[in-house]
Amino acid sequence: MTTRRWTALPVLLVAVFVTTLDFFVANLALPSIRADLRAGDASVQFVIAGYGLAYAAGLIASGRLGDLYGHRRVFRTGLALFTLASAECGLAGGAAWLVAGRIAQGVAAALLAPQVLTLLGELYRGTDRATAFRWYGTVVGLAGVSGQVIGGALVAAEHLGLGWRACFLVNVPIGVAALAMTGRVLPAPVPSPLRRAGLDxxxxxxxxxxxxxxxxxxxxxxxxxxxxxxxxxxxxxxxxxxxxxxxxxxxxxxxxxxLLDLDVFTDRTFAWGLVAVALLFGTSAGLSFVLALYLQDGLGLGPLAAGAVCTALNAGFFAASLRPGRFGAPVLLLGLCLLYEVVARAAQPYQVAMALVVVGAGMGLLMSPLLSSVLSAVRPERAGAAAGVLGTVQETGGVLGATITGTVFFGTLDGGDWRAAMLAGLSVLVAGALGVLAHAMMRPPARTPVAARACVQQDGGTC
CATH class of the missing domain: 1.10.287 (Helix Hairpins)
Incomplete structure (x- = not known):
C-alpha cells in the first residue's frame, strides 16, 4: 500500500465527517436561528428537512454520475459545492436564503457519499480495505456522537459574534483544505464505457x-x-x-x-427491511429535531447545556454499537417510553439524559444487525443498486420522521404548552419504534452480508 493511498483516506473521511455532522449540528442552532432570522415553524423544519430531502433525492443519480464521469471528478464537484453552500448558510440574511443554502448542501452531500464508498473500494484491498472501512464507521459514529454538542458549543461560544452562523462557516476552511489535496491524493478518473449511455x-x-x-x-x-x-x-x-x-x-x-435497477426489490427480505430502516432513521431524526427545541425553548437550557443532554443519546448509541445484539428494538421502545414518562412528570434535565442513554443504546444495538439483514438477501451484482436505494430510504425516512414529528409537535404547541408538544411528538416516535419491533419479530434470519461475499470474490480475502 503506497503512502499516497493512505494520504487519500483523511480527505475522504473529512468529507464523510462534515456531511454527517451537518445533519446534527444544525439541530442545536434552531432556536437561535428562529430568533435571529424571525423564522416561522415551516422554515425551521426546512433547515433540517431541506438538507435531508436534497440528500435523499440525489443519491441514486449521483452514484450513476460517478460511474459516467469519474468518481474523483464528481467528488471534487460535490466538495466544492458543499463548501460554497456552507458559506451561503453562514452568511444568510434571511430564512429563505438559509433554506436554499441547506438544500444546496444536501445536493452536495449526495454527490459526495457514493463516491467516498466507491473510492475506498478502489484504493484499498484485503486487510487494508478492512482498516479503511473501520475508520469510515468510526468517523460516522464520531460525527453522530459529537454533532449536537459541537453545535451547542459553537452557538454558545459567540466567537467573533457569529453565533449560529459558526455552525456552517466552520466547514469553509475545512472544505478548502480538503479540496486542495484531492488532485494529488485521489486516483485519476478512468474513462467509462457507460458514458455513452448517459444519465436518465x-x-x-x-x-x-x-x-x-x-x-x-x-x-x-x-x-x-x-x-x-x-x-x-x-x-x-x-x-x-x-x-x-x-x-x-x-x-x-x-x-x-x-437510473435504478428495479430487480433489487425482488428480494423480499430487502424490500421488507427497507420499511424498518425508514422507521428507525425517522425515529432518530424526529427525536433529534423536537428534543433540541424542547430542551432550549421548553426547559430554558442554553445551547451548550442542551448539547450536553443530547450527547447522552449519542453516547448510548456509540457504546452499544460496539457490541450490537438482538434486543435493540425492545430497548429502543423501552427508552422512548421512559423518556415519555420523564417528560410527563416534568423531570430534571439529568433525568432526560438518563432516558436518552437507553434510547441511544437501543439504536446502537439495532443499527448494524438491521442493515446487515436488509442487504443479506441481495445478489452481489445488485449490491451497488441496493446500496443506493438503502441510502435513499435512510435519508427519506429521516426527513419524513423529522417532518411528521415536527408537524405534530408544532400543531400541539399552538396552545403554548411545551410539555404537551413534546409528549405529542414522542407519541409519534413510540409508534415508529413499535413498527421497528414488529419487523424485528417477523424478519427471517440474516445471512452473510453481500458486501462481505462480494469482497471475498474480488480479493480472495477478507473485506
Whole structure:
C-alpha cells in the first residue's frame, strides 16, 4: 500500500465527517436561528428537512454520475459545492436564503457519499480495505456522537459574534483544505464505457419530484391551514413515483441503462427491511429535531447545556454499537417510553439524559444487525443498486420522521404548552419504534452480508 493511498483516506473521511455532522449540528442552532432570522415553524423544519430531502433525492443519480464521469471528478464537484453552500448558510440574511443554502448542501452531500464508498473500494484491498472501512464507521459514529454538542458549543461560544452562523462557516476552511489535496491524493478518473449511455435525467427528476410532493405539503401545509395545493401534492406523489417505476422498466425493455435497477426489490427480505430502516432513521431524526427545541425553548437550557443532554443519546448509541445484539428494538421502545414518562412528570434535565442513554443504546444495538439483514438477501451484482436505494430510504425516512414529528409537535404547541408538544411528538416516535419491533419479530434470519461475499470474490480475502 503506497503512502499516497493512505494520504487519500483523511480527505475522504473529512468529507464523510462534515456531511454527517451537518445533519446534527444544525439541530442545536434552531432556536437561535428562529430568533435571529424571525423564522416561522415551516422554515425551521426546512433547515433540517431541506438538507435531508436534497440528500435523499440525489443519491441514486449521483452514484450513476460517478460511474459516467469519474468518481474523483464528481467528488471534487460535490466538495466544492458543499463548501460554497456552507458559506451561503453562514452568511444568510434571511430564512429563505438559509433554506436554499441547506438544500444546496444536501445536493452536495449526495454527490459526495457514493463516491467516498466507491473510492475506498478502489484504493484499498484485503486487510487494508478492512482498516479503511473501520475508520469510515468510526468517523460516522464520531460525527453522530459529537454533532449536537459541537453545535451547542459553537452557538454558545459567540466567537467573533457569529453565533449560529459558526455552525456552517466552520466547514469553509475545512472544505478548502480538503479540496486542495484531492488532485494529488485521489486516483485519476478512468474513462467509462457507460458514458455513452448517459444519465436518465427524466428518471432523476421524477424521483426528486415525488419526494418533494410528499415532504413539501407536510412541512408547509399545517402553517398555511392545509390549503388545497397541499392535498394535491400529496395525491400527486404516488402517480409521480409510479411513473418513475414505469420509465425504468421501459428503459430495460429498450435495452438502455436505467437510473435504478428495479430487480433489487425482488428480494423480499430487502424490500421488507427497507420499511424498518425508514422507521428507525425517522425515529432518530424526529427525536433529534423536537428534543433540541424542547430542551432550549421548553426547559430554558442554553445551547451548550442542551448539547450536553443530547450527547447522552449519542453516547448510548456509540457504546452499544460496539457490541450490537438482538434486543435493540425492545430497548429502543423501552427508552422512548421512559423518556415519555420523564417528560410527563416534568423531570430534571439529568433525568432526560438518563432516558436518552437507553434510547441511544437501543439504536446502537439495532443499527448494524438491521442493515446487515436488509442487504443479506441481495445478489452481489445488485449490491451497488441496493446500496443506493438503502441510502435513499435512510435519508427519506429521516426527513419524513423529522417532518411528521415536527408537524405534530408544532400543531400541539399552538396552545403554548411545551410539555404537551413534546409528549405529542414522542407519541409519534413510540409508534415508529413499535413498527421497528414488529419487523424485528417477523424478519427471517440474516445471512452473510453481500458486501462481505462480494469482497471475498474480488480479493480472495477478507473485506
Amino acid at each position: 435525467v427524466g428518471g432523476a427528476g421524477l424521483v426528486a419530484a415525488g419526494l418533494v410532493a410528499v415532504v413539501l405539503p407536510l412541512v408547509e401545509g399545517r402553517e398555511q391551514g392545509w390549503p388545497p395545493w397541499a392535498w394535491w401534492c400529496l395525491a400527486a406523489s404516488g402517480p409521480i413515483l409510479v411513473t418513475f417505476v414505469r420509465r425504468q422498466r421501459r428503459l430495460v425493455h429498450a435495452r438502455r441503462t436505467p
